[in-house]
Amino acid sequence: MRLATFVRDGWKCVDCEWTPITLSVVEAIESMLHGKGAGGDRWLECDHETNVRFGGDERPEDLATRCNLCHAKKHSMSAIRPRFQRAS
Numbered sequence: 001m002r003l004a005t006f007v008r009d010g011w012k013c014v015d016c017e018w019t020p021i022t023l024s025v026v027e028a029i030e031s032m033l034h035g036k037g038a039g040g041d042r043w044l045e046c047d048h049e050t051n052v053r054f055g056g057d058e059r060p061e062d063l064a065t066r067c068n069l070c071h072a073k074k075h076s077m078s079a080i081r082p083r084f085q086r087a088s
Contacts, residue, residue: 001058002046009065011044015074018042018067047073 012019020043047066050056066074 001060001063004060005046005063006044006065012065013044013067013070014064015066015070018070022042038039042067042069044061044068047074 010019043083044065045068047064048056049062049064056062
């Protein structure tokens with residue numbers, strides 16, 4: 001699902017639009033597979049729009065591509081106020 005989510009979102013962060021595409025193909029693949037490595041201090045992650053604790057799951061519509069910095073920012077904001085709770 002992770003790879004399908006990256007492809008669907010155009011290999012870009014849905015928040016800031018950062019992309020590893022400017023890296024070499026090998027660096028981009030390593031960045032996706034191993035996190036930090038080749039991408040330096042930024043890489044893409046597959047994020048649940050709805051937190052798993054609140055009913056999020058592996059459906060494509062519940063997943064989004066975010067760079068690690070935006071992903072961390074999203075979770076630091078949710079510690080202040082819960083967000084993305086799925087309606088029943």
